[in-house]
Amino acid sequence: KERSPRYNRILLKLSGEALAGEEGFGIDPRVLDTLSLEIGQLVGIGVQVGLVIGGGNLFRGAALQTAGLDRVAGDHMGMLATVMNGLAMRDALERSNIRTRLMSAIPMSGIVEHYDHRNANRHLKNGEVVIFCAGTGNPFFTTDSAACLRGIEISADVVLKATKVDGVYNDDPVTNPQAEKYERLTYDEVIDRKLGVMDLTAICLCRDHDMPLRVFNMNKQGALLNLMLGGSEGTLVEA
Numbered sequence: 143k144e145r146s147p148r149y150n151r152i153l154l155k156l157s158g159e160a161l162a163g164e165e166g167f168g169i170d171p172r173v174l175d176t177l178s179l180e181i182g183q184l185v186g187i188g189v190q191v192g193l194v195i196g197g198g199n200l201f202r203g204a205a206l207q208t209a210g211l212d213r214v215a216g217d218h219m220g221m222l223a224t225v226m227n228g229l230a231m232r233d234a235l236e237r238s239n240i241r242t243r244l245m246s247a248i249p250m251s252g253i254v255e256h257y258d259h260r261n262a263n264r265h266l267k268n269g270e271v272v273i274f275c276a277g278t279g280n281p282f283f284t285t286d287s288a289a290c291l292r293g294i295e296i297s298a299d300v301v302l303k304a305t306k307v308d309g310v311y312n313d314d315p316v317t318n319p320q321a322e323k324y325e326r327l328t329y330d331e332v333i334d335r336k337l338g339v340m341d342l343t344a345i346c347l348c349r350d351h352d353m354p355l356r357v358f359n360m361n362k363q364g365a366l367l368n369l370m371l372g373g374s375e376g377t378l379v380e381a
């Protein structure tokens with residue numbers, strides 16, 4: 143029997159590193175294919191998928207600044223990195239026959255569509271995956287903030303942050319095997335306990351607009367689909 147998904151529309155945040163594979167740098171085409179497969183499963187059961195992609199596998203403004211570059215120039219490079227990741231992701235999705243739009247916060251005529259809220263909604267309603275790239279279009283922000291912003295704009299049911307660990311822990315589970323996972327947290331707990339789920343700008347945006355946020359392990363095969371079908375994965379952050 144067909145099970146209907148628990149969410150109608152989601153905003154999935156993939157970090158740049160999620161595209162990088164083993165080396166942690168660049169773009170691994172095999173990883174793109176795996177991601178496409180998982181995203182395709184969601185589209186297949188009727189979930190509308192918005193995607194925000196990071197750029198940390200290529201450039202990060204803060205890291206470039208440490209190396210001596212001007213911060214704003216570095217952030218511009220970071221945002222351009224997210225466009226490159228977006229182009230690669232769209233390519234992989236379309237090769238898997240998943241209709242996809244790539245919209246950039248920074249106009250780049252001839253390469254990507256410029257982000258437009260109404261058009262994005264229309265594409266999502268039509269069942270197309272919409273990838274939002276170039277972050278918020280502004281320096282000093284992150285793609286986590288962009289994810290929460292777009293999630294709120296498109297009235298997503300939830301913002302899903304894909305990570306390498308199975309949710310939020312009270313300590314680093316890699317170095318401390320005793321670390322405990324939280325099933326559920328409030329926005330204020332995340333902020334007060336400095337849990338580093340996302341940066342403060344992103345968390346506050348979600349809090350101010352009551353946007354639930356779930357952190358889960360994307361490396362766990364089928365986790366995303368399981369979540370859509372009502373399963374429990376990772377940690378939920380809400381009011």
Ligand code: UDP
Binds near residue numbers: 156159195199217285
């Ligand atoms: N960035 C920015 N404004 C934004 C989003 C991103 O300036 O609205 C820049 C910033 O330099 C950031 C880089 O783009 O370091 C890549 O984004 P992010 O670090 O969020 O990527 P992720 O860690 O998710 O791979």
